[in-house]
Amino acid sequence: MAKEKDQDKILQKYTQNEYKYGWVTDVESDTLPKGLNEDIIRAISKKKNEPQFLLDFRLKAFRHWQQMKMPDWAHLQIPEIDYQDMVYYSAPRQKAGPKNMDDVDPELKKTFDRLGIPIDEQKRLAGVAVDAVMDSSSVKTTFKEKLAELGIIFCSFSEAVQNHPDLVKEYMGSVVPYTDNYFAALNSAVFSDGSFCYIPKGVKTPMELSTYFRINAANTGQFERTLIVAEDDSYVSYLEGCTAPIRDENQLHAAIVEIVAKDNAHVKYSTVQNWYPGNKDGKGGIYNFVTKRGKAQGNNSKISWTQVETGSAITWKYPSVILMGDNSVGEFYSVAVTNNHQQADTGTKMIHIGKNTKSTIISKGISAGYSNNSYRGLVKITKNAENARNFSQCDSMLMGDQCGAHTFPYIETENMSSIVEHEATTSKIGEDQIFYCNQRGIDEEDAIGLIVNGYAKEVLNKLPMEFAVEAQTLLQISLEGSVG
Amino acid sequence: MSIDAQSIDLKDRFADFFYKNLETLKDGLPEHINEHREKAIQSFQKQGIPNKKVEAYKYTDLNPAFEQKYRTYLRPKSIDFDLNDIFHCDVPALDTHVVLLLNGWYYEAKTPQKKLPNGVIITSLREAANEYPDLVKKHYNQYADPEKESLTALNTAFAQDGVFIYVPRGKTLDKPVQVINLLMDEEDGMSQHRNLFIMEENSHSQVVVCDHTLSQRNFLTNSVTEVYAGQNAQMDFVRIQNEHNGSTQLSNFYLNQERDSRVMANTISLHGGLIRNNYNLRLNGENCENSTMGLYLTDRGQHIDSYVHMDHAYPHCRSNQLFKGVLDDYATGAFNGRILVRQDAQKTEAYQANNNILLTDDAKMNSKPQLEIYADDVKCSHGGTSGQLNGDAMFYLRSRGIPLKEAQLLLMYAFAHEVIGEINITPLQDRIHELVEKRLRGELSRCNYCQMHCGDAGKN
Numbered sequence: 001m002a003k004e005k006d007q008d009k010i011l012q013k014y015t016q017n018e019y020k021y022g023w024v025t026d027v028e029s030d031t032l033p034k035g036l037n038e039d040i041i042r043a044i045s046k047k048k049n050e051p052q053f054l055l056d057f058r059l060k061a062f063r064h065w066q067q068m069k070m071p072d073w074a075h076l077q078i079p080e081i082d083y084q085d086m087v088y089y090s091a092p093r094q095k096a097g098p099k100n101m102d103d104v105d106p107e108l109k110k111t112f113d114r115l116g117i118p119i120d121e122q123k124r125l126a127g128v129a130v131d132a133v134m135d136s137s138s139v140k141t142t143f144k145e146k147l148a149e150l151g152i153i154f155c156s157f158s159e160a161v162q163n164h165p166d167l168v169k170e171y172m173g174s175v176v177p178y179t180d181n182y183f184a185a186l187n188s189a190v191f192s193d194g195s196f197c198y199i200p201k202g203v204k205t206p207m208e209l210s211t212y213f214r215i216n217a218a219n220t221g222q223f224e225r226t227l228i229v230a231e232d233d234s235y236v237s238y239l240e241g242c243t244a245p246i247r248d249e250n251q252l253h254a255a256i257v258e259i260v261a262k263d264n265a266h267v268k269y270s271t272v273q274n275w276y277p278g279n280k281d282g283k284g285g286i287y288n289f290v291t292k293r294g295k296a297q298g299n300n301s302k303i304s305w306t307q308v309e310t311g312s313a314i315t316w317k318y319p320s321v322i323l324m325g326d327n328s329v330g331e332f333y334s335v336a337v338t339n340n341h342q343q344a345d346t347g348t349k350m351i352h353i354g355k356n357t358k359s360t361i362i363s364k365g366i367s368a369g370y371s372n373n374s375y376r377g378l379v380k381i382t383k384n385a386e387n388a389r390n391f392s393q394c395d396s397m398l399m400g401d402q403c404g405a406h407t408f409p410y411i412e413t414e415n416m417s418s419i420v421e422h423e424a425t426t427s428k429i430g431e432d433q434i435f436y437c438n439q440r441g442i443d444e445e446d447a448i449g450l451i452v453n454g455y456a457k458e459v460l461n462k463l464p465m466e467f468a469v470e471a472q473t474l475l476q477i478s479l480e481g482s483v484g
Numbered sequence: 485m486s487i488d489a490q491s492i493d494l495k496d497r498f499a500d501f502f503y504k505n506l507e508t509l510k511d512g513l514p515e516h517i518n519e520h521r522e523k524a525i526q527s528f529q530k531q532g533i534p535n536k537k538v539e540a541y542k543y544t545d546l547n548p549a550f551e552q553k554y555r556t557y558l559r560p561k562s563i564d565f566d567l568n569d570i571f572h573c574d575v576p577a578l579d580t581h582v583v584l585l586l587n588g589w590y591y592e593a594k595t596p597q598k599k600l601p602n603g604v605i606i607t608s609l610r611e612a613a614n615e616y617p618d619l620v621k622k623h624y625n626q627y628a629d630p631e632k633e634s635l636t637a638l639n640t641a642f643a644q645d646g647v648f649i650y651v652p653r654g655k656t657l658d659k660p661v662q663v664i665n666l667l668m669d670e671e672d673g674m675s676q677h678r679n680l681f682i683m684e685e686n687s688h689s690q691v692v693v694c695d696h697t698l699s700q701r702n703f704l705t706n707s708v709t710e711v712y713a714g715q716n717a718q719m720d721f722v723r724i725q726n727e728h729n730g731s732t733q734l735s736n737f738y739l740n741q742e743r744d745s746r747v748m749a750n751t752i753s754l755h756g757g758l759i760r761n762n763y764n765l766r767l768n769g770e771n772c773e774n775s776t777m778g779l780y781l782t783d784r785g786q787h788i789d790s791y792v793h794m795d796h797a798y799p800h801c802r803s804n805q806l807f808k809g810v811l812d813d814y815a816t817g818a819f820n821g822r823i824l825v826r827q828d829a830q831k832t833e834a835y836q837a838n839n840n841i842l843l844t845d846d847a848k849m850n851s852k853p854q855l856e857i858y859a860d861d862v863k864c865s866h867g868g869t870s871g872q873l874n875g876d877a878m879f880y881l882r883s884r885g886i887p888l889k890e891a892q893l894l895l896m897y898a899f900a901h902e903v904i905g906e907i908n909i910t911p912l913q914d915r916i917h918e919l920v921e922k923r924l925r926g927e928l929s930r931c932n933y934c935q936m937h938c939g940d941a942g943k944n
Contacts, residue, residue, distance in 0.1 A: 073539065075856075381870075383845060383846075396855075396857070398857065398859075398860035398862075399860065400860060401827065401830070401859060401860045401861070402827070403858075403860070404856070404857060404858040405855070405857050406854070406855055406856045406857060407853075407854060407855040407866070408852070408854045409851075409852065409853060409854070409868065410850070410851075410852050411849075411850065411851040411852070411868050411870060412848070412849075412850045412851075413840070413842060413848065413849045413850075413851075413870040413871075414845075414847075414848045415842065415845040416842040416843060416844055416845050416847065416872055417845070417872065418870070418871065419869075419870070419871035419872070420868070420869065420870040420871065421867075421868075421869050421871075422851075422853070422866075422867060422868040422869070423865065423866070423867040423868075424853075424855060424865060424866050424867070425863075425864070425865040426855055426857050426862060426863075426864040426865065427862070427863055427864075428860045428861050428862070
């Protein structure tokens with residue numbers, strides 16, 4: 001009994017934990033009226049001074065989207081979303097082209113400071129080039145010159161549209177076509193901004209490229225688009241981090257990330273997602289419905305996804321790799337934590353098409369409170385993917401008797417020379433491990449932090465240094481005292 | 485009384501047929517069977533014949549099978565034959581109570597109903613429904629769920645006969661009951677029989693079901709079997725599916741287990757054109773134990789789909805699923821297993837595994853092992869593999885002078901043994917070992933005395 005009381009206390013302590021990144025920045029926004037129709041799309045396109053092909057693309061996507069119905073197959077309870085009751089464009093207002101940090105809106109700067117984004121001098125020390133996206137439109141891109149020397153293009157999507165329309169036209173929609181799914185169609189119609197990254201042949205990025213997303217203005221859907229193109233023999237490590245302020249109404253986030261990796265190219269994409277998960281009663285929070293996909297089209301190419309998902313009221317995404325080139329490699333490392341009333345249905349798809357392709361899936365789910373956490377993944381070996389190899393491991397850990405952990409793998413094999421292995425386990429956090437720690441004077445809370453970090457180590461190790469520290473802290477904060 | 489194959493909408497075709505013949509369907513059966521029919525057909529109309537858009541049937545489209553023209557008998561057709569001439573179960577040393585179902589109808593002429601001295605009843609569902617109304621009413625359609633599964637709905641609407649087994653409290657079946665499903669006709673036929681097995685508390689029973697086709701026509705069987713295992717009951721269930729390639733076998737198995745009961749179910753699928761086995765298992769009391777296993781050996785254009793829904797509703801239960809398959813030629817297979825652990829089902833131990841060997845590049849296997857868990861103090865795991873025979877093991881055998889073919893057979897045999905070894909009826913286990921070995925060698929796995937050439941029929 002005493003133990004239960006202790007747990008209650010700890011639980012209470014945790015639930016009283018306020019969302020660390022919750023506030024609203026008072027920045028004047030340049031906002032279009034609510035609603036979604038062709039006029040809005042034309043207005044977005046016009047505001048962004050887009051070429052005709054992009055407008056056509058948006059309109060085609062919008063018309064296609066109108067024919068579609070929101071899918072309902074996921075293991076999620078999604079309240080109905082009124083797409084007409086949303087603002088599709090909201091850009092922080094700023095003077096034309098800030099020349100240095102002083103020109104940037106001080107409120108905005110403060111936001112970044114609180115987020116801990118190294119946007120000024122500290123950044124260079126941290127060695128991170130940040131293209132900060134705040135409510136749809138890029139504010140400041142740093143280190144661009146340094147990267148430009150190497151021929152790397154790293155800029156906001158709108159800049160890319162203006163300066164490199166050919167590249168955008170060639171690759172946009174080549175991995176995730178607008179017909180792909182409901183949210184991809186929606187994003188293709190209304191996307192406001194995002195990041196664009198082009199690594200020329202033989203170039204290895206000297207630093208981790210990084211973007212931070214924030215959803216700020218109330219009732220704004222964030223629809224950004226990321227496109228990464230890695231030419232032959234190149235290497236890029238790309239980081240994406242997300243935090244969002246407290247809002248009572250749910251906000252929709254439907255992004256698209258496309259990666260193209262050519263011969264011998266290696267793309268590493270890491271995400272730490274810590275958007276507002278809603279309060280302890282499940283009110284508010286972000287809906288994170290993202291389509292992420294990489295196309296390992298070159299021989300010997302490699303795409304690797306690493307994600308730490310602790311935020312969002314509902315997470316619904318499957319970062320995938322299409323292994324087209326021979327000997328190409330796909331990797332997916334994920335830690336998904338859900339607490340209180342959060343829901344997650346996340347996983348990956350590995351589509352083996354080329355010969356001797358390899359994929360590895362390591363997924364660690366942790367559910368606490370009243371949350372539901374599902375892994376859903378597809379491993380498909382097509383007939384011509386000779387000697388393909390897949391290894392999947394999906395572990396779930398449950399903390400508390402009100403939460404759920406689910407595993408829904410799909411394994412489709414169409415030839416005899418491939419080997420596919422999948423294994424999954426579900427268990428409670430080890431009582432004997434906690435006891436062991438307690439015995440040695442480590443209190444329950446620290447013990448849980450220790451165990452969870454150990455449990456997720458395999459994935460955390462894959463994160464770049466800059467993120468690994470943040471991710472570890474995040475895990476600890478997310479789960480403090482949530483053992484039940 | 486045939487179903488017109490030209491009608492556009494399959495489900496309406498069945499509904500039309502149903503309403504036209506409602507009186508015949510109801511004829512001779514009491515209200516507690518008939519009362520479920522209309523609700524079931526409505527539910528069927530709502531759901532339709534499952535196709536690939538239905539998640540549970542993602543890898544199996546049943547529409548082509550149902551689109552064929554079949555004859556459905558609403559009254560048993562009297563076929564006069566000498567059973568010994570055409571069929572002889574050749575499992576040596578297997579002494580059983582034999583029950584014969586011919587095209588879905590209880591064949592009383594050869595296997596009269598039995599009432600054993602200890603109170604065990606083995607009879608037709610028709611007979612039981614009239615003679616033991618209370619017993620049947622209490623269990624009939626209580627475990628099957630026509631609202632969720634359209635094939636079950638279709639069966640509930642049309643079911644007229646089947647096998648009824650009742651083992652009273654504390655009694656033991658002296659020898660296994662063997663249900664033989666024979667399909668034999670000059671025309672393509674559809675049968676929808678319904679079995680009800682009631683195993684009361686502390687009872688002990690063994691049931692063997694064999695499926696055979698005895699003529700070269702196309703057949704579609706859509707059967708429902710409901711099993712109730714009372715408190716501390718023990719039951720072994722073995723099913724051998726050995727039909728020819730022109731047959732479609734849809735079997736829905738519903739099991740309800742009460743506290744402390746123990747049920748072992750093994751299904752060996754040697755042959756069949758299209759097989760879909762649905763297992764809906766509910767552990768409805770504490771400390772239940774369930775083991776559900778399947779072995780499928782398919783070749784040519786055969787398709788087999790196993791669907792398992794294991795519902796852990798109470799604490800301290802254990803379940804184990806193991807499905808293994810060898811796929812040859814251009815055969816396709818699917819496995820869809822789900823373990824559902826409800827919130828109160830603490831201390832559950834549930835395992836699930838699906839292992840497949842693909843022998844050619846044209847064979848396909850789709851596997852979907854799933855866990856859905858709402859209780860925290862549980863041990864659950866699942867695994868799925870798909871690949872070829874172990875290279876190291878193969879090298880070991882070859883290096884000791886065993887020819888390639890023989891080494892392959894040995895390894896496949898060992899692979900299959902894991903399932904067969906769990907069959908508790910020893911003579912049957914031995915026989916199945918033999919059949920599987922023959923099957924893997926590419927010889928026909930038919931019984932020695934059978935006139936049929938299952939493997940040759942209905943090539944398509």
